[in-house]
Amino acid sequence: MITYCPDLPSWQRLRASPDWAGRRIGFVPTMGALHAGHAALLARARAENDRVVLSIFVNPTQFNDPADLAKYPRTLEADLDLARPFADAVFAPPAEAMYPDGYRYQVTENDLSTRGEGLHRPGHFEGVLTVVLKLFQIVRPDRAYFGEKDWQQLQLVRGMVDAFFLPLTVVPCPTVRDPDGVALSSRNRRLSPAARARLAHFPALLRRAANAAEAAAQLREEGFEVDYVDDRDRHRIGAIRLEGVRLIDHFPVEPAPAVEPEPRDAL
Ligand code: PAF
Numbered sequence: 001m002i003t004y005c006p007d008l009p010s011w012q013r014l015r016a017s018p019d020w021a022g023r024r025i026g027f028v029p030t031m032g033a034l035h036a037g038h039a040a041l042l043a044r045a046r047a048e049n050d051r052v053v054l055s056i057f058v059n060p061t062q063f064n065d066p067a068d069l070a071k072y073p074r075t076l077e078a079d080l081d082l083a084r085p086f087a088d089a090v091f092a093p094p095a096e097a098m099y100p101d102g103y104r105y106q107v108t109e110n111d112l113s114t115r116g117e118g119l120h121r122p123g124h125f126e127g128v129l130t131v132v133l134k135l136f137q138i139v140r141p142d143r144a145y146f147g148e149k150d151w152q153q154l155q156l157v158r159g160m161v162d163a164f165f166l167p168l169t170v171v172p173c174p175t176v177r178d179p180d181g182v183a184l185s186s187r188n189r190r191l192s193p194a195a196r197a198r199l200a201h202f203p204a205l206l207r208r209a210a211n212a213a214e215a216a217a218q219l220r221e222e223g224f225e226v227d228y229v230d231d232r233d234r235h236r237i238g239a240i241r242l243e244g245v246r247l248i249d250h251f252p253v254e255p256a257p258a259v260e261p262e263p264r265d266a267l
Contacts, residue, residue: 003089004080011091011138023050027141027168029132032056032092033073033186034082037176041145042086044173053139054083056092061103062127068246073186091139098134106130109156116152116237117248120227128153129160136161141168149175149183151237151250175250177203183249195243198223206238207251 005011014020026045030038045052056079063069076092083090107129112118118125136144146154158170176184180200188196201222209215212229219226219240227239227246234255239248 002080002084002087005089005091006093008093008097008138011089011093014089015140020051024143025049025139025141026052027055027135027139027144028052028087029055029057029135029144029146030079031058031072031186032079033075033189034079035176035184035186037147037149037184039082039086040176041147041173042083044171045143045145046086048171049143051089052087053089053091053141054087055135055139056090057095057098057131057135059098059127059131060095061099061106061130062124064121064123071190073189098131103130107133107160109159112152112159112232113156115232116228116230117239118152120239125152125156129156132157133160133164133166136166136168143169143171145171145173147173147175149185149248149250151235185247187245187247190245191243195245199242199247202238202240202242202247203249203251206236206249212236212238 003014005014026049028038028041028045042052042054056076058069058072058074060069063072080090106126108126109129113125144157146157148154154170154172160166161168161170178184181203182188182199183203188199191199202219202224205218205222206215206229209218212231215236215238216226216229219229219238225241227241229236229238231253234253235250236253237248237250239246241247
């Protein structure tokens, strides 16, 4: 049976109950609008822990564009249905409950967060890291599950856990894709059927191109508005816009083959 906690006190009561004492707790933080990618995270958490907590919180501080926040799908009933087979508790607090400080306190990272998404969405990663730290403090999980599609987010959360000695393990989970290769995202549902069909070129070109510049050029040729493609540490991340919807993806990339030195003429 799933317990729905719409505020902090109801969650804290459940977390302190004898039934949760000494249990291994798996945590899947989300902003709702759940899909099969979230179900995969929840299924993994279910398999590896005694108790599973899902949070649903559309975090206002990670949206640099108010229109994007307003359009973010809210589908609580469907989310609860999807979570039911996997989760023991759903924590879905109101915004005020998460920001009693009025967002005066923030977590800042000053390297990876300045590239890619961070460059194009000022303040995004401060919002993500701050809310994730708060959620970790409130939920106190043993393991937290994050999808690899949001590669920068995953790396930054891992870095924060190390930097602040947080007593939990971050578990990276493979991106779940539709048969045409498109990564599942709650944003996909905002596309027209024609745009959704075209979107299959995004992962295909992002993965195949020899380098980031080539991927960006090919995506532009295909008619996508490209925010960035960035290669770092053998991983490629990219963001495009289609019908005004911003979509991101990630692939590991092979290192470029070493260039053989030209044979020198025998002396
Ligand atoms: O990936 C998400 O859904 C969000 O960025 C997260 C981790 C739930 C923080 O709001």
